[in-house]
Amino acid sequence: xxxxxxEMKGVVKTFPGxxxxxxxxxxxxxxxxxxxxxxxxxxxxxxxxxxxxxYHMDEGEIYYEGExxxxxxxxxxxxxxxxxxxxELQPIPERSIGENIYVGxxxxxxxxxxxxIDHQKMYEDAARVLxxxxxxxxxxxxxxxxxxxxxxxxxxxxxxxxxxxxxxLDEPTSSLTSKEVEALFxxxxxxxxxxxxxxxxxxxxxxxxRISDEVTIMRDGQYIGTWAASELTxxxxxxxxxxxxxxxxxxxxxxxxxxxxxxxxxxxSINPKSFRNVSFHVRKGEILGVAGLVGAQRTELMEGLFGxxxxxxxxxxxRGQELKINRPADAxxxxxxxxxxxxxxxxxxxxxxxxxxxxxASLNKYLMGGCLLDxxxxxxxxQDNVAKMSIKTPSSKTQIQSLSGGNQQKVLISRWLANxxxxxxLDEPTxxxxxxxxxxxxxxxxxxxxQGKSIILISSEMGELIGMxxxxxxxxxxxxxxxxxxxxxNQENIMELATRFE
Numbered sequence: 001x002x003x004x005x006x007e008m009k010g011v012v013k014t015f016p017g018x019x020x021x022x023x024x025x026x027x028x029x030x031x032x033x034x035x036x037x038x039x040x041x042x043x044x045x046x047x048x049x050x051x052x053x054x055y056h057m058d059e060g061e062i063y064y065e066g067e068x069x070x071x072x073x074x075x076x077x078x079x080x081x082x083x084x085x086x087x088e089l090q091p092i093p094e095r096s097i098g099e100n101i102y103v104g105x106x107x108x109x110x111x112x113x114x115x116x117i118d119h120q121k122m123y124e125d126a127a128r129v130l131x132x133x134x135x136x137x138x139x140x141x142x143x144x145x146x147x148x149x150x151x152x153x154x155x156x157x158x159x160x161x162x163x164x165x166x167x168x169l170d171e172p173t174s175s176l177t178s179k180e181v182e183a184l185f186x187x188x189x190x191x192x193x194x195x196x197x198x199x200x201x202x203x204x205x206x207x208x209x210r211i212s213d214e215v216t217i218m219r220d221g222q223y224i225g226t227w228a229a230s231e232l233t234x235x236x237x238x239x240x241x242x243x244x245x246x247x248x249x250x251x252x253x254x255x256x257x258x259x260x261x262x263x264x265x266x267x268x269s270i271n272p273k274s275f276r277n278v279s280f281h282v283r284k285g286e287i288l289g290v291a292g293l294v295g296a297q298r299t300e301l302m303e304g305l306f307g308x309x310x311x312x313x314x315x316x317x318x319r320g321q322e323l324k325i326n327r328p329a330d331a332x333x334x335x336x337x338x339x340x341x342x343x344x345x346x347x348x349x350x351x352x353x354x355x356x357x358x359x360x361a362s363l364n365k366y367l368m369g370g371c372l373l374d375x376x377x378x379x380x381x382x383q384d385n386v387a388k389m390s391i392k393t394p395s396s397k398t399q400i401q402s403l404s405g406g407n408q409q410k411v412l413i414s415r416w417l418a419n420x421x422x423x424x425x426l427d428e429p430t431x432x433x434x435x436x437x438x439x440x441x442x443x444x445x446x447x448x449x450x451q452g453k454s455i456i457l458i459s460s461e462m463g464e465l466i467g468m469x470x471x472x473x474x475x476x477x478x479x480x481x482x483x484x485x486x487x488x489x490n491q492e493n494i495m496e497l498a499t500r501f502e
Contacts (some may be wrong), residue, residue, distance in 0.1 A: 002063070002065070002066035003029060003065075004027045004028060004029055004063070005029060005030045005064070005065065005135035005166060005197040005404075006026075006027075006028045006051070006062070006063065006064050006082075006166055006190070006197065007026070007027045007028070007030050007061075007062070007063040007064075008024070008025055008026045008047065008060065008061075008062050008464050009025050009060060009061045009062075009063070010023045010024075010025065010059060010060045010061065011023065011024045011025065011047060011050055011057050011059070011060035011325060012024075012057065012058045012059035012060055013043075013046055013047075013050060013055055013057055013058055014058055014372060015402060018394050018402075019044045019221055020046045020221050021046055021047055021050070021060075021221045021224065022043075022044050022059075022220070022221040022222045023059075023223070024043060024047050024058075024060075024218060024221060024222060024223050025223045025255075026047060026051075026199075026216055026223075027226070028166060028199065029197065029213075029214070029446040030165075030195045030196075030197055031192050031193070031194075031195045031196070031197070032192065032197060032198070032214060033188060033192060033198045033200050033211050033212050033213050033214075034197065034199050034200065034212065034215075034216065035200045035201070035202070035208045035212040035214070035215040035216070035229065036048070036199055036200070036201050036216050036218070037202075037203075037208065037215060037216070037217050037237060037241060038217055038218035038219055038224075038241055038243055038405075038437070039202075039219065039242060039406070039436045039437060041392055041403075041404035041406065041407065042171075042218040042219050042220065042221065042241070043218050043220075043221040043222075043223075044170075044201050044218055045087065045170055045201070046221075047218070047405065048084060048170060048199065049170050050167075050202070051069065051071065051077070051082065051084075051168065051199075052071070052074055052077045052082060052084045052168060053071040053072060053073040053074050053075075053076055053077045053348050054074060054314035055072075064080060064082075064370035065212070069311040072469065075104065075105075078105070078162050078164075081150055081162070081163070081164050081165035081166060082164060082165070082166040082168070082170040083159035083160075083162045083164035083166070083167050083168070084167075084170070085152075085155045085156055085158075085167075085169050085170060085172055086155075086166065086170055086403075087170040087171040087174065087201075087432065089435070091143050091144075091151050091154075092143060092153075093143050093144030094142065094143075094144060095142070095143060096139065096140050096141060096142060096143065097126065097130075097137055097138070097139045097140070097141055097142075097146075098119075098122050098123045098125075098126035098127075098139035098140060098144050098352040099122070100143045100154060100158065101126050101129060101139070101158045101161050102122050102125070102126065102158075102159060102161070102166070105162075106118070106122060107121045107122050107125065108313045109121075122139075122339060123139045123140055125161070125463045126139035126161070127139050129157050129160055129161040130157055132157075132160060133153070133156060133157045133160055133187050134183060134186070134187070135150075135153055135154070135157055137150070137154070148295075148342075149176045149177060149180055151173075152172065152176060152221070152319065153176075153180065153183070154183070156169070156172065156184065156187065160187070161193070164196065165195070165196060165197065166196070166197045166198075166199070166227065167191060167196055167198045167199070168198075168199045168201075169188075169198065169200050169201065170201045170204070171201055171202055171432050172184060172200070172202070173202065173204065173207060174431060174432050177202065177293075177294045177392060179439030181207070181340065185210075185211055185226075188200075188210075188211060189242055190448060197341065198348075200212060203432070203433065203435065203438075205234040205237060205238075205280065205435075206234075208229070208237070209232065209233075209234065212229040213228070213229055214226055214227070214228060214229060215227050215228075215229050215232055215237065217237070217240045217241055219240075219241065219242075219243060224386075225240070229244075238435050241435065241436065242435065242436040246354040249435075249438075249439070249467060250439075250467035250468055251439070251442050251443045251446045252446075253287075253446045253449065253450070253468075254393050254446075254450055255285045255286070255449035255450045255470070256285055257283040257284065257285050257286035257448065257470055258283055258285055258286075258452070259283060259284055260281045260282070260283055260284075260285040261282060261284045261318065261319055261422060261423065261454045262281065262282040262299050262316075262317070262318055262336075262422075262423050262454050263280075263281040263282075263316070263317040263318075264278060264279060264280050264281070264305065264314065264315070264316055264317075265279045265314055265315045265317075266278070266279055266313060266314040266315070267279070267301065267304065267305070267310060267313075267314030267315075267316070267398070268310055268311055268312050268313045268314050269297075269301075269304060269310070269311055269312070270309075270310040270311060270312050271300075271309075271476070273478070274297050274300045274301075274304075274309075274478055275297040275300055275304065275475075275478045275479075276478050276479060277314075277479065277480075278301055278314070278475075278478075278479065278480045279471050279480065280480060280483075282423065282454040282455075283454065284452050284454060285449050285450065285451075285452045285453070286449065286453070286454055286455065286470045286471070287445065287446075287449050287455040287457055287458050287470050287486075288454075288455065288456050288457065288469065288470065288471050288472070288473060289458075289459065289466075289468065289470055289471070289472040289473070289489075290302075290456060290457065290458040290459075290472070290473050290474075290475065291459075291462070291465050291472050291473070291475070291487070291494050291497075291498060292474060292475035292476060292498050293476070293498050293499070294460075295477065296475040296476055296477065296478070296498065297475060297477070297478040298427075298458050298460065298475050299341050299427055300478075301478075302338065302425050302427055302456065302458060303338075303474070305325070305331070305425065306325070306328055306331045306334070306336065306338040306425060307325045307326055307327040307328045307329070307330050307331050308328060318334055318335070318336075318422075318423070331422075332419060334363060335419075335420075335421045335422040335423060336421055336423045336425065337416035337419060337421040337423065337424050337425065338416075338424075338425040338427070339409075339412055339413065339416065339424070339425065339426045339427060339429055340427055341427040341428045341431070341458075343405070343408055343409060343412060347412050348400045348401065348408050348412065348468060349400070350399065350444055351399060351401065352399065352400065352401060352413055353396060353397045353398060353400065354382060354386075354391070354393055354395075354396050354397070354398055354399075354400050354403075355378060355379065355382045355396040355397065357400045357411050357412070357415060358381065358385055358411060358414045358415050359378045359381060359382070359415075360415060361415050361416065361418065361419055362381075362415075362418040362419050365418075366378050366381075367405075379396060381418055382396040382414075382438075383396065385411075385417065386414075387416070388414075388429070389410040389411075389413065389414055389444065390410070391403075391407050391410045391411060391414070392404070392407050396418070403416060405432045405433050405437075405438025406433045406435075406436075406438075406440070406441070407437075407440075409429060409430075409433060409437075409441060410440070410441070410444075413429075413441075413444060417449065421453070421454070422452075422453060422454060423454045423456070424448060424453055424454070424455050424456065425456045426445065426455060426456065426457050426458065428458060428459060428460065429441055429445070429457070429459075430442075430461070430464065431460075442467075442468060444467060446458065446468075449470075449492045457469060462491050462494060464491045465489070465494070466486070466490065466494075469486045469489065470485075470486045471483055471484065471485055471486055472484045472486065472494065474494055474498050475498070476497065476498055476499060476500050476501060477501055477502065479502070481497045481498070481500045482497040482500075484497070
């Protein structure tokens with residue numbers, strides 16, 4: 001009898017121009033949480049997709065319960081007891097929670113020669129699973145009525161419903177509140193006690209060291225090693241991940257904030273439960289951080305400023321001149337760029353190339369005769385940005401969805417740089433990105449500020465805001481509750497303002 005529930009040996013996976021996995025390996029023991037770590041592009045998700053049958057290995061072997069096996073696809077993986085919660089959710093919002101949990105494997109009943117979905121059994125089973133993972137949701141309710149974080153918890157319930165022996169969690173806490181993270185850890189502890197082998201992928205070091213029994217680290221598609229989590233520190237993990245020491249998490253900044261460039265006064269949403277009477281300004285060359293807890297309406301405010309949401313009152317001024325922004329095209333025309341919170345849903349165009357994604361917001365600059373695109377100039381634009389931003393890609397024609405999260409984010413920043421805006425709104429620019437790629441994004445932000453660009457940085461990571469901001473605006477329940485100078489900011493004074501309810 002093997003001591004391992006599942007083993008992957010010598011796994012090779014190649015995509016056009018990229019060797020994503022180079023003889024990678026992983027060994028999972030029953031009843032343990034095994035963290036899989038590495039920079040974006042290290043091959044973590046690719047290895048897990050090979051385990052789950054989404055990708056077929058070019059080389060390598062998988063042993064399950066001590067026997068060599070072949071996983072032909074996700075349904076085969078589920079039948080074998082392997083379940084996966086993906087980093088990028090793919091919900092069906094117009095269907096019920098129960099239907100989302102059992103999609104592709106609905107219970108059926110036969111009436112003579114006819115076959116029907118047994119909805120009663122499906123909802124009874126869904127209710128039992130939701131109760132098992134302590135989620136107080138009605139299985140008949142539409143999934144779209146839940147928040148993104150609640151949808152993520154439903155995905156975990158879906159995996160549990162498969163009665164799995166191996167559970168893969170790819171960035172499971174990226175959209176969860178601290179309270180929901182605690183609930184998830186409780187579920188993980190219960191599954192571990194039942195003997196389930198859990199693969200946990202996350203860039204959050206505190207989570208890894210708290211929840212894991214073992215840690216495997218990958219770099220550039222290769223296996224670096226496996227260690228007991230109790231033997232590791234955050235600094236050791238980072239050094240093994242990036243192959244070098246990162247002495248400072250945040251770059252030195254030499255920006256010098258100047259005159260007020262962008263000003264917002266008494267900005268109020270059409271939705272009475274959203275942002276209201278918000279006023280602030282941003283100076284030339286300044287990084288203004290925006291802090292707040294879940295529900296503070298930070299994203300909604302920024303979407304309102306960019307023309308994605310309606311407002312009833314208030315004004316936006318650029319260099320003293322009032323702007324009328326009713327749609328994103330108005331914001332873009334006035335030199336405002338916005339990197340959205342969810343790059344998969346509202347950022348990248350996954351099936352299009354890197355060239356298309358970089359140039360889409362500035363195509364008017366590359367028209368010949370008013371109707372034809374100058375492909376040579378677009379290609380030069382893309383190549384310049386690939387070099388400047390250190391984007392790892394085999395070609396400008398590569399589909400953006402095949403890139404790692406960090407490289408996708410660099411492409412989106414390149415899209416806005418092509419327009420040469422003066423005001424950058426960056427909403428969670430490092431979410432789901434490893435520590436090495438984060439540092440690169442931080443350097444880009446610092447360089448933009450040094451060039452005189454005005455940066456509005458929204459982040460849920462307190463350290464990121466403190467480390468990168470010249471000033472921090474704090475929001476609570478749709479209101480601005482105060483400003484803190486970057487040099488004086490700490491977790492205590494930010495949290496005091498972030499919890500100042502009326």
